[in-house]
Amino acid sequence: MSEHTSGTAQPQQAADTTPENPWPLSRLSDNLKQYIERVSPTWVEGQLIEHRVSRGHAWMTLRDLDVEMSLPVVAWSRTAQTLDPSIKEGARVVALVKPNFYTKTGRLTMIVNDMRPVGIGELLARVERLRRALAEEGLFAPERKKPLPMLPNRIGLITGRDSDAMHDVQRNVWLRWPAAEFEVFHAAMQGPQVSSEVTAALYALDQNPAVDVIVIARGGGALEEVILPFSDEALIRAVSGVRTPVVSAIGHEADRPVLDDVADFRASTPTDAAKTIVPDAAMERAGISDVRLRMAQAVQRLVDVQAHQIQQLRSRPVLAQPETMITARRDEVRQLLARIRSTFAHQLHRATDHVGQLQARVRSLSPQQTLNRGYAVVQHDDAILRNAGQVTVGDKLDILVAAGRLTATATSVTETTQE
Structure with a gap:
């Protein structure tokens, strides 16, 4: 191990270095190289946004598929000669990379040991695997679908800036319902920013109480530009979680993104979405x-x-000649009245005869009838005499005859014996 001219030993760890006892630059570079070379080769996936060949070497830049991040890589000539001819700018690839640190210049380079294009078949297979996994979670269940409003108060529209899809939706909505209102959010419709920007717009519209339905609209395009960005899991879960009904209007008939499955309504085109979300005024x-x-x-x-x-x-007779009912009842009343009168007269006649008979019997027993035959009633002291022995000579007598009264004086009294 080398030492400084002063003879002081170099620190063993980077944390032990000080301004008075630093490492030489070569020591740091060597340590970095040793550390970096221990990193295993790694398969990564991305999109080629730059690809140029110089002196047989392929100088390329890979961009992440989801976030705004890129990484320069290089394939030395021996590897570059084996790459698939379809690998060019815009291609989606997987690459086996290993970092390399060049000590003389302090440059870190990502060396490509292998690179393969990701075929559309593999991409669609990934989409189908995600589709099945989310379906098993129940994200596509019919009972989760929210009904579209019959006439939305305001339509939330997520689409590209000044895109044909935006014009198609607005034009056809206004043709059908001129009073319709829009809340438009512009977002990337292709590239790595689709998921994040569309999700942010989705949440912003969902928080607006005036927005009754949200339309995510994009026109047609290449399969990888339409299906893949709108099959991102984060975007799908965001659509599943909002409270506002979502209409998917991604114009691609051959295949469909997972967004179509999770949306509350799937429109085949932006024009079809316009015809769905508002009624035709005419x-x-x-x-x-x-x-x-x-x-x-x-x-x-x-x-x-x-x-x-x-x-x-x-x-009917009862209403055509209502008096018929009265006439019929009148005749009945007359008949009943006649019968009553006849019966009453008969009863009266019988009663009259009976009264006459009783009257004759009473009259025959009346004292007046006896008097009328010449008999008289003699009273003495207000008592009727029945025996001459009740009177003495000289008594006053009251004699009642058939017509009138007489007063007499008894001059003689003779009693007789009744047999």
Whole structure:
């Protein structure tokens, strides 16, 4: 181990260095090289955003698929000659890289030992694996789907800035419902920023109480530009968690991103989304007119039925000649009255005869009848005389005859014996 000219020993650990006893630069570089060379080769995935060949060496830059981060790499000529011809700018690749530290210049270089393009088949297979995993979690269950509002108060739209998809959605919505309002958020529709920017816009719109539905719209494009960014797991879980209904309008018919499965409604194109989220004002007016016509016809039919029923009721005898009921009852009353009178007269006649008989019997037993035959009633001291022995000569007598009274004086008294 080398020492300073003063003869002081170098520190063994970097933490032991001081301004008075530092390491030589070569010691640090050697240590870094030894440390870095212990790192195992690593497979990484990214997108090539730069690719140039100089003196047989391939100088490239890899960009992360999810975040804004890049890394320069180099494939020396021996490796560069074996690379697939499809590896060029824009390609999605996996690379076996190992860091290398060049001590003379202090430069860290990521050496590519192998690089392979990621085929679209493999990418779609990854999407399908994610789709199945999320389906097993229940994120796509029908009961989780939120119904779209019949007429949204305000439409949240997430799309690219000044994109055809934005114009298609707005134009077709306003053609159908001119009073519709939009809350537009612009976000990246391709590249590594899609998931983060769309998710941020999604959360912002979901927190706005005036927004009743959110549309994520993008026009057509290459498969890897449409399917992959909108199948990002973080974005899918964000869509699943918001309270506002989400419409997926990613214009790609051949395959569909996972966003279509988790969204509350999947529209095949941005135009189809516009036709889904708002009703057609002209059709609604026509529908209202049709309903009004059918209501008027129904009311008219009801009136006609009721009028017919009233006419039938009026044609019945009881209503056509209501006096018939009174006339019939009048005749019955007359008959009953006649019977009552006849019965009463008969009873009265029988009663009269009976009274006459009783009167005759009473009259026959009356003292007046006896008097009328010439007999008289003699009273003495207000008592009727039945025996002459009750009177003495000279007594005053009161004699009642058939017509009047007499007063007499007894001049003689003769008693007789009754047999």
